Amino acid sequence: MGSTVTARLLKGFRDATPEVEVVRRTYLGRLEAVAQGFGYLPIETPALEYADVLLARAGGDAQKEIYRFHDHGGRDIALRFDLTVPLARFVAVHAASLPLPFKRYQSGKAWRGEKPQKGRYREFVQFDADVIGSDAAASDLETLALTARCAEELQLGPFRVAVSHRDVIGSLVRRHDSEANLVALMRVVDKAGALSREELIAALGEHTGGETVQAICDLLDTSGSYASEGNAGVLDAIERVVGPCEGVARLREILSLTGDQQPLASALQVDPSIMRGFEYYTGMVFETQLAQMPQVGSVGAGGRYDDLIGLYSSQQLSGVGMSVGVDRVVHALAEEQGLPDIRPGGDLILFCLDDALAADYQRIAAACRAAGIRTDVYPTARKLKAQFAYAEQLRIPFGLFYGEEERERGTVKLKELLTRQEHPELSLEEAIEQVRAAI
């Protein structure tokens, strides 16, 4: 009999197989534990929202890429494309009952119908953590400290948290060419890493005059001071280019609050080339880059957005937050680097030597599970070769043998499946003890 439907995935979508999913769950668990450690609260919001709610502040790309359609009741609805806009909507709806500041974390899927390309998918899992209702530098610092702890928990080697402030380039442009299109200039700077100096100058020159172009280049060059003079030196250099401004003052405050708090203190680098794409950012912006795996991209990025909640609420509430593209990290690792070695399956398998003993296998398995051992039972007395192949594919480290002989003697035989070392004639309690000691 042939199949009636061709099983296939949509372009730009992926399944997570067990080896991938166990890593994703492990990462999410660690990130969530970090947020809990900072006292953040979990929430969840629907995947579907009214389209006008999601698109209230979205730029052209989101408009084009969003999955939008009409539901059974003719409503104009869409799938969320990030977790920040739904948070703003959530805060507006629940404002009266929320603690303020409201510190929340959330993990879940978002969808963008963008052109699929390496590392870009149309469905992705994000982890977000935000503080709503505090414009204090302490909340900027907390966001950075939390981001650095998240990057540390991913265990992907050294990283830097590159930080800037939207007001730095804003002040510069206001000073040199107050007519210039700031958003256009920010977009060019955002891509500066991929351009030669000549290309950068040409691209900037499309939007402003030579003096401003030179000032922007000088601004970008200030990050060169980091190696010799540290962040304080970079900030002094920025101030020499831009003049005293709110952005530099806030970054100095963040630096002072950081003190020697690790892992942030060693990772934090003021870098005026950091812009971040979203239009809603109004203050500090940052991204986290892996030193040894730049191809993974940012593993934690965000910034301050003090006008977003006001779109949905008469209450003006500031916001600052970060986001980790967990899926992107996991799939980049799978493709480039190899996934961390986390076994998804059981610790112990009960081989089925005799279908007549099936009830005994169930009884033994229950005892092993009660002792905290993840215990798999092979369901039928297929050839042992097939059962071994199953255990090997799942990389289950221990196997338990129990046949007619063992039943008569009241024993079990334990085998370490990697080394093939056998421990016959054990009581079940002894076998459980051995496995527990090893896992």
Added chain:
Amino acid sequence: MGSTVTARLLKGFRDATPEVEVVRRTYLGRLEAVAQGFGYLPIETPALEYADVLLARAGGDAQKEIYRFHDHGGRDIALRFDLTVPLARFVAVHAASLPLPFKRYQSGKAWRGEKPQKGRYREFVQFDADVIGSDAAASDLETLALTARCAEELQLGPFRVAVSHRDVIGSLVRRHDSEANLVALMRVVDKAGALSREELIAALGEHTGGETVQAICDLLDTSGSYASEGNAGVLDAIERVVGPCEGVARLREILSLTGDQQPLASALQVDPSIMRGFEYYTGMVFETQLAQMPQVGSVGAGGRYDDLIGLYSSQQLSGVGMSVGVDRVVHALAEEQGLPDIRPGGDLILFCLDDALAADYQRIAAACRAAGIRTDVYPTARKLKAQFAYAEQLRIPFGLFYGEEERERGTVKLKELLTRQEHPELSLEEAIEQVRAAI
């Protein structure tokens, strides 16, 4: 300044506030740990699939209720309405690389545009666990044992796992009226609990003759034997009505495999009224009911489906599995019963007594977090009344005071916020030790 967009939720959709979300996450974590304990592997599949893939075996309700639309590339796509159909599609796509039997668990959202009503929402989180590629009674038993462990982990009081087999009513109808519409009769029996005996007889009578109606009533009455004669008595009674059949034989085998394995052994009850709605079930069917909270509905239900994978694959693979409607349970509790008391927030709050000490608060918080204490920092030196109100709303049990005086002495003051007991003049290490001992 007024808001520009009205923040609102779609009808039939809910936000999960922190008190709800922390319970949902706790439940999901426990259910996932049970599945891991049985050696099951995690996977994830996309929320969006080709509509023809999702609807391959769906009945009329799913057709009507599914969220279906065309994407940017004109593809006919839809949101998944359960996790079982995507599993069948997943198995067909990845068959070559999967271990068999393939035991998988998955948790995630599904969507149905059904009429919103009490306890029914258009978006819901499910937890599923299934075994693919084993038609053994041992896999039926494992599914029931796992279900009973899941129900136990929800900690909602006593429960029963009511089990039947599709072949029981199938054999009965074949014997008495092989022309009758079995699916229609099953639908009536599925609703029998809400009908009087007269209504039941009338409803059955629309689809078959009096002799068959009587036999079905006799079949349903067999569950009365449970109190005096246990499951073996019910099965004997069923056999007297239906005659020897595959369904009774398989249920006897499951019973024998159960032995005295708890919590299943005490919870398992053969009940021929159990039908389950989905058309894809072919063997054992079951549902789990809470004794003290019947209004919560089934907290774990499922069955065997041996023809579903074959829709997508030339390989015929049997399946058996269970599903917990986690969202339904959580929201039913929130409405009826009160949620279990799980605090979502921090263990300790650092009150901000002086903005000039902000860097010290960050340093102290980092030390507390490193010691495993979930530590919140109030970001600015607002009035203490406001800071206390924040801590009270989050039910944070400990507060730490550190002002100019403490800074000079090198001490902190710890306060138990519920009892208002104060511990002044502690070293930071002593305070950390006290909080750790209490949490």
